Amino acid sequence: MAREREAVARWWEHQLDAVRRKVLRATKFPVYIWRDYTSPRKNRYLFFSRSYDKRMRNVLTGIAVMRYTSEGLTVYTTWAYDARKINPMVLLPHVWKRYAERMGVQKHGVELVNHFFERNRVGKDSHNQKAVGRSVRSLDKEHLSCCLPEGVLLGQTTGDMFIAHTFITYDMCTGLQQEEFEEKKMRIPSDEELLHL
Numbered sequence: 001m002a003r004e005r006e007a008v009a010r011w012w013e014h015q016l017d018a019v020r021r022k023v024l025r026a027t028k029f030p031v032y033i034w035r036d037y038t039s040p041r042k043n044r045y046l047f048f049s050r051s052y053d054k055r056m057r058n059v060l061t062g063i064a065v066m067r068y069t070s071e072g073l074t075v076y077t078t079w080a081y082d083a084r085k086i087n088p089m090v091l092l093p094h095v096w097k098r099y100a101e102r103m104g105v106q107k108h109g110v111e112l113v114n115h116f117f118e119r120n121r122v123g124k125d126s127h128n129q130k131a132v133g134r135s136v137r138s139l140d141k142e143h144l145s146c147c148l149p150e151g152v153l154l155g156q157t158t159g160d161m162f163i164a165h166t167f168i169t170y171d172m173c174t175g176l177q178q179e180e181f182e183e184k185k186m187r188i189p190s191d192e193e194l195l196h197l
Contacts, residue, residue, distance in 0.1 A: 003041065004039045004040060004041050004043065006172050007039055007040060008037075008039060008045060011045070011047075011175040012047065012063065015033070015035055015047045015049070016061070016146070018035075019031075019033050019049045019051060019056075019059070019061070020031060020056070020067075023051045023052060023054060023056055024054065026051075026054070029051070029052055030050050030051060030052050031050070031051045031115065032048075032049070032050055033049045034046070034047070034048050034049075034108070034114065034118070035048075036110060036114075043065060043066070043067065043137075044065070044066040044110060045063060045064070045066070046063065046064040046066070046110070046113060046114070046117070047061070047062070047063050047064055047190065048061070048062050048063075048064075048117055048118075049062075052102040059172075060079065060080075061079070061080050062077055062078065062079040062080070062117070063077065063078060063114060064077040065077075066109075066110065068114060069093070071092075071093045072094075072096065072097065073093055073096050073109065073112075073113075073174070074090065074091065074092055074093055075091045075096075075113055076088060076089075076090050077089050077090075077091070077117075087131050087161070088162075089146070089161065089162045089163075089164060090161060090162070090163045090164065091153070091164045092155075092163065092164060092165055094165060094166050095153065095164050095165065095166060095167050096112060096113075096116075098166050098167045098168075099112070099116055099151075099167040101114055102167060102168070102169050102172070103150060103151075103169070113182030119149060119150055120148040120149055120150055143156055144156055145160060145180075145181065145184075146162060146164060147181055147184035147185055149185075150169070151167055151168055151169040151170060151172075152167070152168050152169075152170070152173070152177075152181050153166075153167055153197070154166050154167075154168065170182065170185060
């Protein structure tokens with residue numbers, strides 16, 4: 001993937017230009033843009049963006065790289081909220097299997113990834129109270145969680161990267177999880193709330 005960095009950077013810049021044009025012409029907010037790109041080396045990239053006003057004060061953008069391994073689909077994603085970059089996240093093949101199964105989604109590959117990110121682009125950042133692409137909060141030193149509108153990603157961190165191992169719905173939470181995750185879920189803002197950030 002490092003070899004195609006230039007091509008992807010050009011494509012990314014083109015997408016940001018498209019966001020600016022679409023936002024300037026928009027009469028209804030938020031404005032969503034979702035693009036799929038296959039690089040010259042046949043890697044799949046997804047670009048997603050959400051803008052909340054014409055001045056583009058609250059802009060959430062992200063890019064996901066899809067890679068098929070012998071174990072299945074792995075997705076590497078990173079987000080930027082306004083000028084702040086959010087630490088990268090890796091969603092392992094087991095996450096996609098469990099997400100499709102537990103949410104009753106009959107999609108695979110790009111369609112499944114699109115489905116997931118269209119519904120789960122907003123979490124809460126633990127350091128500021130604005131919406132970002134993910135929210136990692138510590139359960140203990142070994143296990144971490146990422147609360148999203150549809151459920152919880154469970155995993156660990158390596159350096160500054162969150163590695164998601166599985167997906168559970170809020171209905172599946174038990175004991176202390178219910179209290180902790182429900183509190184975080186309640187703090188995930190709606191689109192209407194984000195318009196006023």
